[in-house]
Structures are given as structure tokens and as C-alpha cells.
Amino acid sequence: xxxxxxxxxxxxxxxxxxxxxxxxxxxxxxxxxxxxxxxxxxxxxxxxxxxxxxxxxxxxxxxxxxxxxxxxxxxxxxxxxxxxxxxxxxxxxxxxxxxxxxxxxxxxxxxxxxxxxxxxxxxxxxxxxxxxxxxxxxxxxxxxxxxxxxxxxxxxxxxxxxxxxxxxxxxxxxxxxxxxxxxxxxxxxxxxxxxxxxxxxxxxxxxxxxxxxxxxxxxxxxxxxxxxxxxxxxxxxxxxxxxxxxxxxxxxxxxxxxxxxxxxxxxxxxxxxxxxxxxxxxxxxxxxxxxxxxxxxxxxxxxxxxxxxxxxxxxxxxxxxxxxxxxxxxxxxxxxxxxxxxxxxxxxxxxxxxxxxxxxxxxxxxxxxxxxxxxxxxxxxxxxxxxxxxxxxxxxxxxxxxxxxxxxxxxxxxxxxxxxxxxxxxxxxxxxxxxxxxxxxxxxxxxxxxxxxxxxxxxxxxxxxxxxxxxxxxxxxxxxxxxxxxxxxxxxxxxxxxxxxxxxxxxxxxxxxxxxxxxxxxxxxxxxxxxxxxxxxxxxxxxxxxxxxxxxxxxxxxxxxxxxxxxxxxxxxxxxxxxxxxxxxxxxxxxxxxxxxxxxxxxxxxxxxxxxxxxxxxxxxxxxxxxxxxxxxxxxxxxxxxxxxxxxxxxxxxxxxxxxxxxxxxxxxxxxxxxxxxxxxxxxxxxxxxxxxxxxxxxxxxxxxxxxxxxxxxxxxxxxxxxxxxxxxxxxxxxxxxxxxxxxxxxxxxxxxxxxxxxxxxxxxxxxxxxxxxxxxxxxxxxxxxxxxxxxxxxxxxxxxxxxxxxxxxxxxxxxxxxxxxxxxxxxxxxxxxxxxxxxxxxxxxxxxxxxxxxxxxxxxxxxxxxxxxxxxxxxxxxxxxxxxxxxxxxxxxxxxxxxxxxxxxxxxxxxxx
Numbered sequence: 001x002x003x004x005x006x007x008x009x010x011x012x013x014x015x016x017x018x019x020x021x022x023x024x025x026x027x028x029x030x031x032x033x034x035x036x037x038x039x040x041x042x043x044x045x046x047x048x049x050x051x052x053x054x055x056x057x058x059x060x061x062x063x064x065x066x067x068x069x070x071x072x073x074x075x076x077x078x079x080x081x082x083x084x085x086x087x088x089x090x091x092x093x094x095x096x097x098x099x100x101x102x103x104x105x106x107x108x109x110x111x112x113x114x115x116x117x118x119x120x121x122x123x124x125x126x127x128x129x130x131x132x133x134x135x136x137x138x139x140x141x142x143x144x145x146x147x148x149x150x151x152x153x154x155x156x157x158x159x160x161x162x163x164x165x166x167x168x169x170x171x172x173x174x175x176x177x178x179x180x181x182x183x184x185x186x187x188x189x190x191x192x193x194x195x196x197x198x199x200x201x202x203x204x205x206x207x208x209x210x211x212x213x214x215x216x217x218x219x220x221x222x223x224x225x226x227x228x229x230x231x232x233x234x235x236x237x238x239x240x241x242x243x244x245x246x247x248x249x250x251x252x253x254x255x256x257x258x259x260x261x262x263x264x265x266x267x268x269x270x271x272x273x274x275x276x277x278x279x280x281x282x283x284x285x286x287x288x289x290x291x292x293x294x295x296x297x298x299x300x301x302x303x304x305x306x307x308x309x310x311x312x313x314x315x316x317x318x319x320x321x322x323x324x325x326x327x328x329x330x331x332x333x334x335x336x337x338x339x340x341x342x343x344x345x346x347x348x349x350x351x352x353x354x355x356x357x358x359x360x361x362x363x364x365x366x367x368x369x370x371x372x373x374x375x376x377x378x379x380x381x382x383x384x385x386x387x388x389x390x391x392x393x394x395x396x397x398x399x400x401x402x403x404x405x406x407x408x409x410x411x412x413x414x415x416x417x418x419x420x421x422x423x424x425x426x427x428x429x430x431x432x433x434x435x436x437x438x439x440x441x442x443x444x445x446x447x448x449x450x451x452x453x454x455x456x457x458x459x460x461x462x463x464x465x466x467x468x469x470x471x472x473x474x475x476x477x478x479x480x481x482x483x484x485x486x487x488x489x490x491x492x493x494x495x496x497x498x499x500x501x502x503x504x505x506x507x508x509x510x511x512x513x514x515x516x517x518x519x520x521x522x523x524x525x526x527x528x529x530x531x532x533x534x535x536x537x538x539x540x541x542x543x544x545x546x547x548x549x550x551x552x553x554x555x556x557x558x559x560x561x562x563x564x565x566x567x568x569x570x571x572x573x574x575x576x577x578x579x580x581x582x583x584x585x586x587x588x589x590x591x592x593x594x595x596x597x598x599x600x601x602x603x604x605x606x607x608x609x610x611x612x613x614x615x616x617x618x619x620x621x622x623x624x625x626x627x628x629x630x631x632x633x634x635x636x637x638x639x640x641x642x643x644x645x646x647x648x649x650x651x652x653x654x655x656x657x658x659x660x661x662x663x664x665x666x667x668x669x670x671x672x673x674x675x676x677x678x679x680x681x682x683x684x685x686x687x688x689x690x691x692x693x694x695x696x697x698x699x700x701x702x703x704x705x706x707x708x709x710x711x712x713x714x715x716x717x718x719x720x721x722x723x724x725x726x727x728x729x730x731x732x733x734x735x736x737x738x739x740x741x742x743x744x745x746x747x748x749x750x751x752x753x754x755x756x757x758x759x760x761x762x763x764x765x766x767x768x769x770x771x772x773x774x775x776x777x778x779x780x781x782x783x784x785x786x787x788x789x790x791x792x793x794x795x796x797x798x799x800x801x802x803x804x805x806x807x808x809x810x811x812x813x814x815x816x817x818x819x820x821x822x823x824x825x826x827x828x829x830x831x832x833x834x835x836x837x838x839x840x841x842x843x844x845x846x847x848x849x850x851x852x853x854x855x856x857x858x859x860x861x862x863x864x865x866x867x868x869x870x871x872x873x874x875x876x877x878x879x880x881x882x883x884x885x886x887x888x889x890x891x892x893x894x895x896x897x898x899x900x901x902x903x904x905x906x907x908x909x910x911x912x913x914x
Contacts (some may be wrong), residue, residue, distance in 0.1 A: 009260060022258065024251055024267045035060040044251065045321060045337060048363040056083075070362050071387030091386075092407035094428065105130060119449060138448040140468065157492040158468045163187050166201075181205070187516075200514040220515070231266065239540050239562045240276040252289035252321065276561040281590060286324045294322035294336045328589055330614070346371075348615055362387055375635045377652040395652050397677050416677045417706040436706035439725055456480070457725035460745060472497055481745025484761065503761020506778040521799070524778030525550050528799040541565065545799050549777075552576055552796045552805065564591060565821060578805060579833040583819050588612070596819050600831050603838055619845045627845050639844045643875060644860040646850055655679055661862045663877035669862040671870070680704050681865065688871060690879045702887070713887055721887075734886070772914060785914035793914055800824060803909060816909075823847055827903065841903070849903050859901075867907035872899065 011019050019032045022044055029047075031040040037060075041051040050070055055062030056079075063083055067075045073091055080086045084104075088096045099108035109121040124134040129150055135142045140158040147153050147167075155163040166184040186201035205214040215222040220238035227234070231247040249269035254262035271283040288294065321337040333354075334347040342361075346354040353371030360366050364387060369378035377395030384390045386407065391400040402411040408428065413419045418436035425431040427449060433441045444453035446465075454462040460480035467474045472489040479486075484502030491497060495516070500507045511520040513532070521528040526549035530542045539560040547554050553573035559566045565585050572578040579601035586595045590612075597607045611621030619627050622639070630636040639646040649658040653675075661669040667689065674683040686698040701714040709727065713719040720733035726747055731740045742751035750757050755769025764780060767773050775784040781801060785793045792809035802825060806814040817829040826847060830839040842851040848867040852859040859880075862871040868889070872881040881901070884893040889905035897912060904910030 009264070011261070020258065022251070022254055022261050022265055024247075024254075024265050035062070037062060043363065044253065046339065046359075046363060050363075071364070072362075073386070094406075101125075103130065159472055159492045160470045161187060161492050164201075237562075239560075240274075241562045242274040244270075244272045244274075246270040249285065249287055252287050252319075256289060275564060275591065282326075282328055284326050286326070288322040289319045290322055291319060294320060294334060332617070350615060375652060376654070397653065397679070414677065417708070439707065456747075460726070460747065479746045479763065501762045501778075501780065506762065506780075508779055526777060526779075547799060549796075551794070552578075554578075556798070576805075577813060577833065578815055579831060581815075581817060583817075585819075585821075590617075593821070596828075598819075600815075600817065600829060600838060601833060601836060603836065605829070605840070608842075622845065623842055625842065625844075625851070637845070639850060641851075643858075644851070644873075646844060646860075646862075651675075653679065656865050659862070659864070661860060661871075661873070663860060663873055663875075666877055668873055668877050668879065669871050671862075671864060673865060676704070678708070680708065684864075686870070688879065688882070710887055717892075719887055785911070787914075791913050793911065806911070808913070826907075827909070830902065839900075847907065849907065852901065861901070861903075866905075868905050869901060869903060872896075872901065 011021060013019050013034065017034045018039070019034075021030045021032065022028070023030065024044065027044045028050065029042040029044045030038060031042065033039050035058075037053070037055055039053050039055075040049055042049050048070065052068045053064060054066040054068075056065050057063075063077075063079065065077055065079075076089045077085050078087045078089065084100050085098055086100075087098060095111075097108075097110040098106060099110075101107050105123070105125050107123050107125075109123075110118050119138065122134075122136040123132060124136075125131060126133050126146075129146070131144070131146050131150060133144050133146075135144075142158065143154075143156040144152055145154040145156075151167045152165050153167075154165065157163070164184075164186045166186075168182040168184075183204040184201040185204070203214075203216045205212075205216070211226050213224045221236075222238065223234075223236040225234045225236075226232075233245050235243040237243070245268055247266040247268045249267050250262040251265075251267055254265070267287075269285050269287075273281040273283075319339070321339075323335045324331055325333040325335070331349040333349070334351065336345040336347070337343075338345070341358075343356055343358045345356050348354055355371055356367075356369040357365050358367040358369070360383070362383075364383060365381060366383075367378050367380050370376035379392060379394045381392045382390045384403075386403075388403060388407070389401055391398060398414065400411075400413045401409060402413070404410040404424075406424075406428070408424055409422055411419050411421050419434075420436060421432075421434045422430060423432040423434075425445070427445070429443070429445055429449060431443055433443075435441075439457040441457065442453075442455035443451060444455065446452045450466060451464055453464070456462075462480060463476075463478045465476045467476070469489075472491060475488040475490065477486040478484070482502070486502060487498075487500040488496065489498040489500075495512065496510055498507060498509050506524060509520075509522045510518060511522070513519040515532075517530070517532060519530050527547070529546040529548075531544040531546070533539060533543045539558065540563045541558050541560050543558060545556040545558075547556070553576060555571045557569045557571075559568075564587055567582065567584050569580070569582045571580050581598065581600045583596060583598035583605075585593060588594045592612055593610050595607050595609045596605075598605045608623045609621060610619065610623075612618065613620045618629075621627065624641040625639050626641070628638045628640075630638075634649070635651075636647055636649045643663060645660075645662040647658075647660045647662070648656060651657045655675050656673055658673070659669075659671045660667055667687075669689070670685075670687040672685040672687075673681055676682045680702070682702050682704075684700045684702075686700075687695050688698075689695045699715065702710060703712040703714070705711050707727075709721070709723055711721055711723075717735055718733075720738075722730045722732075724730050724743070728743050728747055728749070729741055731738050733739075739753045740751075741749055741753075744750050746763065748757070748759060748763065752769040755771075756767075757765060757769060758767040760766045760776070762776070762780060764776050765774055770787075772785060772787045774782055775786075777783045779797075779801065781795070781797050783795050785791070785795075794807045795803060796805040796807075798804045802816070802818060804816050806812075806816075811834070813832065813834055815831045815833065816827050817831065818824060818826060819828040820826040820843075823843075826843060828841055830841070831837070837854065839852055839854045841849060842853075844850050848863045849861050849869060850863075852861060858875040860873045860875070861869050862873070863869050868885070870883060871879055874880050881894070881896040881899045883891060883895075885891055885905065902909050902911070
């Protein structure tokens with residue numbers, strides 16, 4: 001093949017004299033008139049207009065005057081006598097004024113603030129070069145300095161932080177290639193509490209035009225490359241992560257109507273992710289433009305490429321657009337767009353409908369219909385004449401929205417709870433929220449539009465302030481009726497430097513290394529030190545964390561690739577009396593957790609495996625349990641190990657309708673739920689059965705006020721609740737007895753019946769109504785609970801503030817371990833080093849506890865809708881513990897409190913002693 005001639009390609013105009021330029025990365029088509037003016041932006045897949053542009057004159061001298069989006073919202077550009085833009089307005093009379101210098105530089109932007117005053121942004125330039133030298137908004141100013149070549153060399157932030165920028169070009173002493181450009185960025189004031197001086201610079205290197213870009217800091221380097229073959233972009237990240245993307249597939253609509261542009265502008269259609277040498281993940285797509293539907297046999301064209309997220313094809317000539325998405329050569333998803341019906345259909349790999357989305361003529365979604373037959377309700381959305389959401393309906397649920405003359409949301413109304421209204425100040429900031437009960441919350445702003453006060457219905461105020469200081473920004477919060485402040489210091493980039501609590505000066509100090517990674521957290525007598533790999537790291541996580549406090553020391557080591565944790569080890573000091581632990585993690589080709597193993601003390605843990613559904617990707621195996629989901633007519637999920645079977649069913653709004661537990665084919669527990677229009681539970685029916693015992697039924701009816709507060713429970717033992725204007729509970733009634741409560745100016749309870757509550761200066765409970773005393777560390781975590789002559793308990797925490805150890809005055813020691821990287825507060829193992837007793841816990845796919853094993857004893861746990869244990873059964877189906885609670889979680893009856901199970905209300909940890 002020989003090339004004899006080359007010529008530039010210029011697009012041709014259509015019959016209207018317009019030029020169409022596609023841009024596939026944004027799925028947009030740009031339309032220009034014969035004068036070169038951009039007059040419209042359209043969706044490349046649907047052909048619908050996204051934006052339209054009007055000009056002052058229909059000639060090449062015309063200036064942009066109006067931009068209109070697909071919903072009819074407009075932005076207008078008003079010009080002065082010299083044809084220079086002087087203000088920008090929208091359809092709701094919002095106006096921004098501009099001041100432009102005679103040389104064409106923007107020098108001032110003015111708009112209304114929350115206090116009704118103008119907020120001005122002032123821009124100052126160097127007179128000769130026109131380079132920006134300062135930007136001022138309110139009390140904040142940024143200053144920019146340049147070298148003789150006009151390159152920025154220094155940026156000074158309002159807090160005094162200085163960012164140095166150093167540029168090297170064609171410097172052979174630094175870079176060997178003449179075409180290299182090196183930019184070094186360094187912050188000189190990194191932290192007011194840092195002990196290591198200035199941070200390491202971030203270096204940006206550009207080689208060969210823009211073919212290669214590298215970003216390096218310390219031993220970590222990120223390299224991006226643009227290849228000329230298949231328009232490939234590769235990104236090499238630290239820790240052995242490599243991402244490659246290629247533009248191969250052509251857009252079906254473009255290939256049919258603009259074939260040259262289709263070849264020139266292929267879509268990003270292939271993505272490959274590699275993590276070290278362990279796993280690779282390939283994502284690609286195939287596209288089709290069909291006349292008979294994506295499931296038919298006659299597709300006009302088939303376009304195969306390997307791809308990530310991109311367009312869905314083109315829609316001219318009443319063609320259906322089809323896109324199939326493959327992961328690791330397995331089909332996972334199909335997306336179809338029908339231009340006639342104006343709907344989009346998502347299907348799984350077996351062509352079962354997952355979701356149908358319908359659109360109106362403006363391209364706005366009007367209905368979301370899940371593809372489970374008649375099981376789920378569709379979500380219908382309506383719009384007003386300005387294309388604002390007017391209301392939505394989802395089965396029996398619905399909400400209506402009203403707007404004021406300026407287009408701001410003014411009311412949200414429902415049939416059950418009445419109207420919630422919103423009002424605004426002169427600066428268009430939210431000023432008042434009125435609930436259905438007529439409780440009003442007021443928001444007050446400073447002159448810069450920052451939130452200054454929240455006024456509660458009772459008139460009490462929460463106050464806030466943000467002030468720049470030397471090297472940091474100072475955030476202050478004062479609770480109602482208190483002159484003592486909570487303080488937090490941040491760098492100008494948003495990094496937390498310090499938290500100071502009111503009263504005794506307790507504080508938490510955060511320090512960072514020269515690469516701006518957290519290196520140390522100091523709090524009272526506690527200290528967490530974070531260590532990282534040097535050189536070229538293989539792990540994005542810390543290499544180790546060393547924790548030190550008065551009675552607990554440990555080292556937590558991590559082995560990982562990228563952000564995939566492979567192993568973690570915790571070694572406690574000898575004097576702590578705690579057992580060491582090691583956990584191992586394995587992953588599949590999709591980077592999903594496949595197994596967990598390890599050792600606690602001297603005990604090896606059984607391997608817990610995880611499997612996933614090939615069709616949906618959802619969990620299919622959790623240890624010994626298999627997770628199955630019902631057919632298209634029954635939306636039930638079953639978790640079973642062939643001895644115990646848990647089943648949960650949801651209704652058409654995905655609200656929990658029923659929970660059951662069956663052991664050895666006998667239903668031992670069932671809990672049914674009924675909901676109101678807003679999804680709140682209005683009735684529960686609990687059926688429990690023991691071996692050889694008749695079924696017991698417990699029915700509770702719940703009553704809510706229009707603000708969503710629980711006011712009563714009708715049951716065998718009814719409850720009643722009363723609240724003040726701020727939502728504090730004033731009294732509760734149980735078994736005919738009413739217990740009053742009192743609060744102080746900070747809305748903290750000070751009296752419960754005859755018992756009193758006392759607080760320490762930070763607002764933490766120091767003594768409750770039972771005269772139990774509590775002590776806290778500098779972080780505000782409970783570290784000791786005591787009652788004279790009864791108990792003395794100590795608590796210890798890890799760097800994530802999770803409870804890891806409990807010790808009491810009788811010598812009992814309990815350790816808690818966490819292995820779920822997605823739910824980091826989920827306890828997986830409980831261990832007693834004193835007697836070697838190990839409890840392993842298993843949770844279902846939604847995070848509710850279902851199973852516990854201690855030695856050879858196996859327990860099946862029935863929980864309510866939020867994961868609170870209600871009944872515990874042994875492996876034979878015998879109920880061995882029943883727990884009844886108040887609506888807010890207080891235990892009122894426990895049939896077997898000696899059976900240890902610390903997982904309690906909504907999955908939290910309960911210490912029954914304290």
C-alpha cells in the first residue's frame with residue numbers, strides 16, 4: 001500500500017448551511033453556522049438539543065447574547081455601548097455585574113451575598129504583561145508572582161501559606177532530553193504543627209510535546225502516555241497500578257451519516273486495569289445501530305471495540321442504539337435506546353430487563369421502571385412549564401414541589417405530613433425552614449455569605465465562624481448558651497491540623513510527612529504513628545501503624561498491592577496481656593474479596609470464602625451460607641447453610657416487608673412490617689416459636705407526628721412520647737407511668753425522672769441517672785466506666801476509633817477484631833485471651849448479624865429491620881435467648897442475659913454491665 005497524496009479534511013456544510021462537528025468523549029455534536037458561530041450543542045446519541053446560542057447579529061460581527069439549555073433556562077449577556085459584556089442575568093432575575101478594563105481584562109465581579117450586600121471579586125493585573133497578580137474576595141486575597149518569562153513562581157494564600165513553582169526547560173543538568181519541561185511545586189508552610197519543615201515538591205514533567213507526562217513526589221511517580229497507535233492512553237500509578245484506555249470503536253450514527261468524522265473521532269472503547277502482577281481487569285463494549293431492536297437478528301452495523309464508559313450510538317432514521325458491555329470477556333450489561341418510544345432499557349447478560357427509563361421531548365426522565373414484572377412500583381416524575389420537578393409518585397408515596405417567583409424551592413407538600421416551606425433572604429440564601437408542625441429553623445449568614453447561626457424553634461442558637469490566621473484557617477463552633485468553643489484548624493487546602501475541645505484544653509494534633517500524608521496523630525497520652533514504604537512503594541496504604549498510650553501499645557503491619565490489602569498483623573506489647581493476630585485476604589479477577597483467613601492467638605481461623613453471582617455480581621456465597629434471590633414475581637432474598645435459612649422480602653418500594661428464620665424446615669421466627677406513605681414503620685407483627693411450643697404473636701402499632709417523631713406505640717405494654725420545640729423528649733410513658741425529663745440551655749438532658757445527669761466541660765456525660773461515672777480520652781472516646789462497689793471497666797481503641805479491647809476489675813479481657821474492609825465497624829471476631837474463647841460472627845449481604853460460632857456451639861440470630869438481635873436460636877431450633885426493647889433500644893426484658901452477645905441495637909456494641 002502506497003500513499004500518493006495527502007490533504008486536510010474540512011467538514012462540509014449541510015443543506016441548511018450548517019457545519020456539524022462531533023466530539024465523542026462528551027457524546028456531543030456541535031453545530032456552527034456559516035459565520036463560524038456556535039449555535040447549538042446536541043446530544044450525539046439522541047439528537048436532542050442540550051444548549052442553543054443566540055447572537056446579537058446574524059453576521060460574523062454578532063456577539064453572544066443568550067444561552068438556553070434543554071429545559072428552557074436562559075442566561076443573557078448584556079453589553080454596554082462599546083459591545084463589552086457588563087452583566088450576566090438568568091431567567092430568575094439573578095444578576096452578576098462585570099467590569100472589564102479597556103484592554104479586555106476582567107477586573108471586577110459583583111453579586112449579591114446572603115446578607116443582602118454585594119460580594120465583590122477584585123482582580124488586579126500587572127500593567128505591562130497583563131498577568132494576574134492578585135485576587136481578592138471579601139477578606140481573602142491570593143497574590144501571584146512571576147519570573148521574567150511570565151511563568152508563575154509563587155502563590156501566597158490568605159492564610160500565609162506559600163506555594164513555590166519552579167520551571168525548568170531544556171536544562172540538561174536536570175533532564176537529558178531537550179524537549180523536556182519540568183515544573184516543581186512546593187508548599188513552604190505545610191502545617192503550623194509540622195516538625196519536618198517544608199514538604200517535598202511535586203514535580204510535573206512533560207516530554208515530547210504532550211506525549212508523556214509524569215508527576216513525581218518523593219519515591220512515587222505517576223506517568224501518563226499518549227500513544228499514536230489506536231489512540232491509546234496509559235497511566236502508570238504508584239504501587240504497581242496501570243490503567244490503559246483506547247479509542248477503537250466508531251460511533252454507529254457517525255459511521256452512517258458522517259463516516260469521515262467517525263474514523264477521525266473513535267470512541268473510548270477499551271479499558272484495562274492491572275494491579276501489580278496479581279490481577280487484570282478488562283472492560284470493553286460493542287455497539288450496534290439496529291432497525292429491529294437489539295435482540296433482533298438484523299443489525300445494520302456491528303462495531304466491536306474494547307471499552308469503558310462511553311456513548312450509546314446514534315439515533316437518526318428511527319434506529320435503535322445498542323451497546324453491550326463486557327468484563328473479562330463476559331457480557332455483563334446491555335444498554336438500548338429507542339428513539340421512537342424515547343426510552344432507555346438496561347438489561348443483564350441474559351437480556352432480562354433491569355431498568356427502563358422514559359424521557360419527555362426535552363430529554364428529561366419521566367419514569368424509572370424496575371424490570372421485575374409487577375413486583376416494583378415505577379417512579380413517575382412530572383415537571384412544570386419551566387421543566388422544574390413538580391412532583392413525583394412512587395406507588396402510594398408522593399411529594400409535590402412549589403417554587404417562588406425567582407424559581408427557588410418554596411414548598412414541599414405531602415398528603416400525610418403537610419407542608420414544609422422554605423424562605424430566602426435578599427441574597428437568595430436559605431433563611432427559614434418551617435416544618436409541618438410550624439416549628440421554624442432560622443439560618444443567619446455573615447456579610448460574606450458564610451453560615452453564622454442556626455436558630456432553633458425555641459430561640460437557642462448554634463454559632464459558627466471561620467477566620468483566616470497565619471498558616472491555617474480557624475473554625476469555631478459554640479453550642480447554645482455556652483461561651484466555650486470547639487476549635488478546628490485547617491490548612492488552606494482543607495487538611496485538618498488540630499481539634500481543640502472546650503474546657504480542659506483536650507486536643508488532637510495531626511501531623512503530616514513531607515509528602516503531605518498523615519504521619520502522626522497525638523491526643524492526650526495517646527499517639528498513632530503512620531509509617532510508609534520508601535522508594536517506589538507497592539502499597540497505597542501505610543506500611544505500619546504504631547499505637548502508644550498509657551496501658552496499651554501495639555504495631556499494626558500491612559501488606560498490600562495498590563489499595564488491595566493482602567495481610568495485616570497486630571502485635572501487642574507483652575505487658576498488655578493481649579493476643580496477637582494475623583489476617584490474610586485474597587481477591588478474584590474483578591478485585592473482589594474471595595477469602596479471609598488468619599490466626600488469633602494460637603488458634604487458626606477457618607477460611608471464610610466469598611462468591612459472587614456471575615449475572616449480577618452480587619454476593620452469592622458468604623462462608624457456609626449461600627445467597628439466592630427470588631424470581632421476577634417474588635422479591636425475596638434467601639441466605640441459607642441448609643440448617644438455618646433466613647429470608648427477607650421487600651415490597652414495591654424496596655421497603656422490608658418480612659423477615660423469617662427457618663431451622664430444620666421449621667419456621668421459628670417471622671417479623672412482618674407495614675409502612676406509611678413516607679416509608680416509616682407503622683406496624684410490626686412478630687411470630688416466634690420454640691420446639692414443642694405454640695407460636696407466640698406480638699403486634700405493635702407505631703404513631704408518628706408530621707415531623708417524623710415517634711409519639712406512641714400501641715402494644716401489650718404501650719409507650720408514649722412527648723417532645724419540646726427543639727425535638728428533645730420531654731417525657732415517656734410506659735405501663736401507665738410517666739417519666740419527665742429536663743434539659744439545659746445546650747439541649748442536654750440534665751434530669752431523667754429523679755435521676756440527674758452531669759457533664760464534663762466538653763459536653764460528654766460524666767454521670768448518668770444511675771450514678772454511674774464515665775471518663776473519656778482526648779478524642780472524646782469512653783475509656784472508663786465505674787460505679788463504686790459494682791464495676792470498673794476500661795476500654796481501648798485503635799487508630800480508627802474502633803473498640804479493640806475491654807478490661808474489667810475482675811480480670812476479664814475481651815478483644816474485638818474487624819475484617820470487613822467495606823464496613824469497617826463490623827465486628828468479625830471476639831476473643832478472650834484469658835481462656836482462649838473465640839466467637840466468630842457472620843453477617844448477611846446487607847450487614848445484619850445472622851450467625852455466631854463459639855467452639856462447637858452454633859447460634860442463629862434473628863434481627864429486626866436495623867440489625868438489632870431479637871431472638872437467638874441454637875442449631876436445633878431451640879430459642880435460647882429472647883430480647884425485648886423499648887422503641888429507642890433500651891432492653892426491658894432479656895430471657896438469658898448470661899449468653900454473651902455484645903452486638904445489640906442497630907448493630908452497635910452493648911456492654912451490659914455499664
